[in-house]
Amino acid sequence: MAVIINEALLKKAEELKRPLKKHIVYPEKTVKIINDKNAFQELRAIADKKISFPVTLSAGDEIIFDFNDHIVGYVSFSLDNDGLVKITDSPVKLQFSFGEFPLEITASPEEYKGGLGKGWLQNEERSYVFTPCEGSLERRYSFRYLRIKRTDNAAFPIKLSSLKVCTVSAVDIKDAPVLKTDDEILKKIYDMSIKTLKECEQDVFEDGPKRDRRLWIGDLKLQAMSDYGIFGNLTLIKRCIYLFAGATGKHKMIAPCIFPDSPPFVDEWTFCDYSLFFISCLYDFYKNTGDISLIEELFDTAYRQMEAVSEKIDKNTGIINLHPFIDWCPDLDKKTAILGVYIYTLKQLKELGELLGKDNKKTEAEINTASKLLLSFYDEKTGLFTTPSGQISEHSQVWAVLSGVLRDEQAATLCAKIKDIKTPFTMRTPYMMHYYIEALYTSGLKNEALEFIKNYWGKIADAGFDCCPEIFNPENEFESPYNAPEINSACHAWSCTPAYWLPKLLGE
Ligand code: RAM
Numbered sequence: 182m183a184v185i186i187n188e189a190l191l192k193k194a195e196e197l198k199r200p201l202k203k204h205i206v207y208p209e210k211t212v213k214i215i216n217d218k219n220a221f222q223e224l225r226a227i228a229d230k231k232i233s234f235p236v237t238l239s240a241g242d243e244i245i246f247d248f249n250d251h252i253v254g255y256v257s258f259s260l261d262n263d264g265l266v267k268i269t270d271s272p273v274k275l276q277f278s279f280g281e282f283p284l285e286i287t288a289s290p291e292e293y294k295g296g297l298g299k300g301w302l303q304n305e306e307r308s309y310v311f312t313p314c315e316g317s318l319e320r321r322y323s324f325r326y327l328r329i330k331r332t333d334n335a336a337f338p339i340k341l342s343s344l345k346v347c348t349v350s351a352v353d354i355k356d357a358p359v360l361k362t363d364d365e366i367l368k369k370i371y372d373m374s375i376k377t378l379k380e381c382e383q384d385v386f387e388d389g390p391k392r393d394r395r396l397w398i399g400d401l402k403l404q405a406m407s408d409y410g411i412f413g414n415l416t417l418i419k420r421c422i423y424l425f426a427g428a429t430g431k432h433k434m435i436a437p438c439i440f441p442d443s444p445p446f447v448d449e450w451t452f453c454d455y456s457l458f459f460i461s462c463l464y465d466f467y468k469n470t471g472d473i474s475l476i477e478e479l480f481d482t483a484y485r486q487m488e489a490v491s492e493k494i495d496k497n498t499g500i501i502n503l504h505p506f507i508d509w510c511p512d513l514d515k516k517t518a519i520l521g522v523y524i525y526t527l528k529q530l531k532e533l534g535e536l537l538g539k540d541n542k543k544t545e546a547e548i549n550t551a552s553k554l555l556l557s558f559y560d561e562k563t564g565l566f567t568t569p570s571g572q573i574s575e576h577s578q579v580w581a582v583l584s585g586v587l588r589d590e591q592a593a594t595l596c597a598k599i600k601d602i603k604t605p606f607t608m609r610t611p612y613m614m615h616y617y618i619e620a621l622y623t624s625g626l627k628n629e630a631l632e633f634i635k636n637y638w639g640k641i642a643d644a645g646f647d648c649c650p651e652i653f654n655p656e657n658e659f660e661s662p663y664n665a666p667e668i669n670s671a672c673h674a675w676s677c678t679p680a681y682w683l684p685k686l687l688g689e
Pocket residue numbers: 388389393397399400506651675
């Protein structure tokens with residue numbers, strides 16, 4: 182495999198690893214999950230009983246514990262027998278199912294047909310041969326609800342005499358600034374966003390603590406951007422930048438994601454927009470810290486990302502022959518949007534080059550060529566960007582605005598009408614919506630940006646989430662990029678950017 186490892190950089194990343202902060206939490210109540218047409222995904226968790234340990238479990242019994250908030254951590258518990266009735270003369274089997282949201286608890290793993298590995302479903306079964314005993318699960322789980330079901334058939338009761346979770350995160354929520362506003366909806370959105378950021382901050386900035394539990398650079402860019410003003414975890418940001426620079430894929434392109442604990446750390450495939458975002462990570466690091474040394478050290482790696490993409494641009498058609506991510510919108514023609522990403526990141530590279538006194542000729546030439554190519558997809562009549570296949574998507578408009586190729590008034594006019602375009606190719610992820618908000622913001626449409634956050638993330642809050650989910654479509658609550666809504670992640674880093682936008686928009 183063509184993975185290029187730079188041991189020195191990986192060593193630096195390792196040295197920046199810090200112990201996680203731990204807290205012990207207990208379930209607050211038990212719940213029942215009922216069908217309710219008016220609830221998100223038609224399921225509602227309703228309070229059942231206040232908990233008093235020990236909880237007796239006979240064969241076939243099940244109980245759903247509610248921890249009252251989203252948590253990430255390790256479960257442990259004590260089991261005992263009821264010696265007065267009968268000791269445990271055969272093994273007890275317990276099935277554990279963890280859920281960030283009710284559907285995850287009710288969906289049957291046997292019927293799972295999703296495109297991602299079933300192993301991500303958060304459940305397992307264990308045997309306990311003798312009691313009393315102490316039990317624990319070594320896998321870290323991300324959840325609010327925990328169902329424990331007794332699956333053996335022995336005729337004796339057992340007692341669950343304690344149950345707790347040791348939560349982990351690199352940061353503490355109490356260190357986040359409080360948002361200054363009287364608007365309850367914005368407060369709630371902000372709290373969900375900083376909670377999401379906190380839950381995803383582990384040994385690396387994970388995309389989601391339930392899944393995929395790894396460092397993706399598209400997510401890192403947004404996490405770091407938000408984190409500078411919230412937890413200021415510069416050590417972790419730097420560690421993650423080193424990890425990306427330390428294990429690159431084919432052609433020295435930055436990998437889309439890193440498995441920090443599974444050498445050789447990266448797979449060979451790439452998303453070219455994600456590779457280019459390495460430049461943005463460095464750029465934002467400098468802008469937020471004023472520290473030039475990291476930029477000096479890693480500038481060549483950033484520069485290489487431009488070269489790798491430049492080698493694949495057809496200078497006649499404007500087509501970049503590499504795969505970008507852009508968004509989870511089916512059948513999206515990404516060719517115009519990726520040109521926008523290219524220009525957006527190259528302008529940052531140019532600024533970093535100027536700062537270091539580098540020769541910027543190639544960067545400037547690339548920006549000029551790509552800008553002309555992008556503008557060739559602008560239709561003066563409609564005032565919209567199209568793609569080589571003639572597709573009109575929201576994504577093309579957003580990235581064209583962010584590339585800065587339009588005059589200010591043109592960009593503001595385009596931005597103001599993005600949501601009115603009649604097209605099936607709409608933004609699907611809060612990740613892409615972040616860039617829409619950025620486009621509104623840079624075009625001076627700040628009230629529109631705030632309204633959009635309040636409306637979209639407000640609906641997420643109304644649906645009952647504790648954190649910000651990976652994907653949320655108010656028109657289709659079962660939407661899933663993996664054809665299985667139960668595998669969706671309900672606490673996902675790339676959705677946390679109101680933590681960045683709200684202080685900024687309300688502070689101005
Ligand atoms: C998913 C993850 C991750 C994202 C990639 C592109 O697997 O949700 O957050 O960056 O897709």
